[in-house]
Amino acid sequence: MPIVGLGTWKSKPGEVYQAVLWALEAGYRHIDCAAIYDNEKEVGRAFEEAFSSGLVKREEVFVTSKLWNNSHRFEDVIPALKKTLEDLRLDYLNLYLVHWPIAFKQGVGFARTREEFYTYQDVPLAQTWAGMEEAKAQDLCKHIGMSNFNISKLEEIFKTAKEEPEMNQIELHPYLPQEKLVNFCQSKGMLVTAYSPLGSGDRATSIKKDDEPNLLEAEKIKEIASKYQCTPAQVLIAFSIARNIAVIPKSVNQGRISENLKAAKIQLDGSDMQELLNMDTHYRYIDGSFFTNPYSPYSLEDLWEK
Numbered sequence: 001m002p003i004v005g006l007g008t009w010k011s012k013p014g015e016v017y018q019a020v021l022w023a024l025e026a027g028y029r030h031i032d033c034a035a036i037y038d039n040e041k042e043v044g045r046a047f048e049e050a051f052s053s054g055l056v057k058r059e060e061v062f063v064t065s066k067l068w069n070n071s072h073r074f075e076d077v078i079p080a081l082k083k084t085l086e087d088l089r090l091d092y093l094n095l096y097l098v099h100w101p102i103a104f105k106q107g108v109g110f111a112r113t114r115e116e117f118y119t120y121q122d123v124p125l126a127q128t129w130a131g132m133e134e135a136k137a138q139d140l141c142k143h144i145g146m147s148n149f150n151i152s153k154l155e156e157i158f159k160t161a162k163e164e165p166e167m168n169q170i171e172l173h174p175y176l177p178q179e180k181l182v183n184f185c186q187s188k189g190m191l192v193t194a195y196s197p198l199g200s201g202d203r204a205t206s207i208k209k210d211d212e213p214n215l216l217e218a219e220k221i222k223e224i225a226s227k228y229q230c231t232p233a234q235v236l237i238a239f240s241i242a243r244n245i246a247v248i249p250k251s252v253n254q255g256r257i258s259e260n261l262k263a264a265k266i267q268l269d270g271s272d273m274q275e276l277l278n279m280d281t282h283y284r285y286i287d288g289s290f291f292t293n294p295y296s297p298y299s300l301e302d303l304w305e306k
């Protein structure tokens with residue numbers, strides 16, 4: 001799996017087609033997608049163009065997508081995956097992830113009322129995982145894993161899994177290095193992918209806090225960037241790479257797409273890595289609060305471990 005991939009969350013229709021083609025032209029061979037990003041059809045058009053023009057072959061590109069919360073029942077997993085494959089114009093995914101350990105009723109985009117949520121008892125995570133195993137058995141995806149799972153939820157999966165999960169995709173950057181969770185995953189032989197490596201400053205204002213810290217503007221990051229004569233974004237990407245963690249910066253700008261891939265050449269030394277790890281403030285840009293409201297059976301304490 002190529003360690004740097006292109007993120008497509010927040011890439012708007014009208015932008016993501018071009019972004020994927022620029023990325024493949026620049027040398028990216030890993031594209032991270034999800035059904036809920038609502039742009040898979042356009043990403044699929046870019047794949048079709050890239051494959052038919054001979055820019056890349058299907059087997060050279062590592063494609064990830066994610067099962068949305070409304071398809072956690074065993075019988076809903078394969079139809080959801082087939083829809084993603086149809087949209088992406090692919091016949092298999094390299095990696096399919098359970099997007100969140102949270103379940104909504106079928107057809108619900110974002111649950112708001114009590115009726116729109118399932119609970120863990122209604123749809124145990126093991127049931128969803130069995131659906132993922134079936135998807136792999138049918139060769140609709142080569143590898144299976146999850147996103148946003150904490151240690152206890154991973155342990156729950158390991159209890160009944162016939163196919164062990166291979167990936168946990170989680171928010172990771174110097175403000176949230178999550179060393180305990182990363183170590184746990186790696187000790188179980190799982191790979192880890194960092195999302196929001198640049199702090200996802202382009203999130204909708206409805207899910208942003210006014211006072212959130214700006215990673216790309218942090219003094220320490222700028223200082224390290226000037227030492228390596230690179231950009232702050234490249235420091236943040238190199239930070240994940242040095243931890244052997246795949247990283248999926250999102251960009252729809254040709255120059256920044258190419259800049260981000262070049263970060264793979266930067267090797268941060270041990271003392272700079274320690275300084276970056278010391279920036280840990282447990283700050284989450286994606287704190288999951290959009291899944292909790294007075295009617296939700298889920299809580300932030302249940303999602304994230306201290």
Ligand code: A2P
Binds near residue numbers: 251252
């Ligand atoms: P853009 O798409 O216009 O390049 P994340 O990957 O953490 O979600 O962050 C994505 C945000 O970071 C987007 O606003 C994206 O803007 C911006 N971004 C991506 N690459 C760079 C870069 N090299 N320098 C500065 N900002 C960047």
